[in-house]
Amino acid sequence: MIETISTKAYGTEAAEAPLDQLGIERRKPTAHDVEIDILFCGVCHSDVHTARNEWPGTLYPCVPGHEIVGKIVSVGGHVSKFKVGDVVGVGCMVDSCRECQYCNEGLEQYCEPGMTGTYNAPDKHLNTHTFGGYSERIVVDENFVLSIPDNLDLAAAAPLLCAGITTYSPLKHWNVGPGQKVGVVGIGGLGHMGIKIAKAMGAEVVAFTTSESKFAEAKRLGADEVVLSKDKEQMAAYRGKLHFILDAVSAEHDINAYISLLRVDGSLALVGAPEQPLPVAAFSLITGRKSFAGSMIGGIAETQEMLDFCGEHNITADIEMIDVQQINEAYDRMVKGDVKYRFVIDMASLKEEK
Numbered sequence: 188m189i190e191t192i193s194t195k196a197y198g199t200e201a202a203e204a205p206l207d208q209l210g211i212e213r214r215k216p217t218a219h220d221v222e223i224d225i226l227f228c229g230v231c232h233s234d235v236h237t238a239r240n241e242w243p244g245t246l247y248p249c250v251p252g253h254e255i256v257g258k259i260v261s262v263g264g265h266v267s268k269f270k271v272g273d274v275v276g277v278g279c280m281v282d283s284c285r286e287c288q289y290c291n292e293g294l295e296q297y298c299e300p301g302m303t304g305t306y307n308a309p310d311k312h313l314n315t316h317t318f319g320g321y322s323e324r325i326v327v328d329e330n331f332v333l334s335i336p337d338n339l340d341l342a343a344a345a346p347l348l349c350a351g352i353t354t355y356s357p358l359k360h361w362n363v364g365p366g367q368k369v370g371v372v373g374i375g376g377l378g379h380m381g382i383k384i385a386k387a388m389g390a391e392v393v394a395f396t397t398s399e400s401k402f403a404e405a406k407r408l409g410a411d412e413v414v415l416s417k418d419k420e421q422m423a424a425y426r427g428k429l430h431f432i433l434d435a436v437s438a439e440h441d442i443n444a445y446i447s448l449l450r451v452d453g454s455l456a457l458v459g460a461p462e463q464p465l466p467v468a469a470f471s472l473i474t475g476r477k478s479f480a481g482s483m484i485g486g487i488a489e490t491q492e493m494l495d496f497c498g499e500h501n502i503t504a505d506i507e508m509i510d511v512q513q514i515n516e517a518y519d520r521m522v523k524g525d526v527k528y529r530f531v532i533d534m535a536s537l538k539e540e541k
């Protein structure tokens with residue numbers, strides 16, 4: 188029997204029920220575990236989809252949250268990478284098989300038997316499923332824990348653990364850098380990080396938005412140029428001009444209009460997840476040896492690399508801080524796109540709750 192620690196959390200017992208305080212059990216740290224006192228947790232669209240069972244397969248009770256920043260309060264006997272007092276992060280994964288070819292290549296997110304999600308995944312230690320960061324504390328194997336650069340604001344750094352790595356990984360994989368024109372489609376939680384990171388990598392960034400009201404914002408975030416995507420003339424001016432496009436839109440949209448903006452050998456990578464299949468015209472790909480691709484978060488080593496890169500370039504997310512008691516309202520606002528650009532929960536608000 189593994190000993191457990193009773194832990195206050197915020198979550199839901201059913202798809203239709205609002206999130207509320209509930210109690211969960213965390214394992215006591217085993218030899219390679221660290222126990223993290225959670226300070227901040229970002230609010231990701233996946234949290235809403237999972238809590239509301241919009242991607243079927245939610246295990247209840249559901250405690251979301253995979254943009255976690257906190258302080259280590261205890262460590263297991265064999266922990267070598269961290270010590271009590273370290274400020275650390277936990278992202279979308281807390282474990283993987285650690286022996287398949289992808290785990291060996293540092294691509295734990297694509298682990299063959301499947302990575303262990305920070306929430307809603309079978310728990311390898313306790314006879315239950317994993318619970319995320321909307322809680323007082325979390326216990327995680329040190330190999331899935333990241334160091335947060337000490338110059339970054341901790342609350343604003345939390346979204347780097349999902350939104351940051353989700354955009355950094357494809358930009359890195361497709362070798363974005365100086366001398367390239369890179370499109371970022373959609374200026375939200377993911378897209379605003381994509382603009383900042385692509386710019387810091389040295390690319391010329393072209394932001395695409397459906398709303399003229401976001402022009403000034405996109406420029407402030409670092410975009411060199413902004414295009415109103417529903418204006419055919421503005422779009423036509425970029426035909427064949429872009430080396431790479433990061434598509435962070437989760438709603439239905441005309442993918443061929445963007446593929447036509449790629450240069451020969453250019454790639455468009457999806458990081459958003461529209462519910463319906465996107466029709467791709469073969470001719471838009473074959474007439475320029477173009478690639479239509481996708482990407483999901485990043486491996487653990489790459490996540491640390493991203494955090495160090497963000498530390499060096501002083502990049503964090505633009506956030507709106509909330510108390511955990513405001514989470515249901517925050518979900519509704521996020522679904523409407525009414526947040527600039529990420530909600531982050533101040534977890535002190537949970538600790539103070541009776």
Ligand SMILES: [Zn+2]
Nearest residue numbers: 231232233349
């Ligand atoms: Zn996420």
Ligand SMILES: [Zn+2]
Nearest residue numbers: 284287290298
């Ligand atoms: Zn694996």
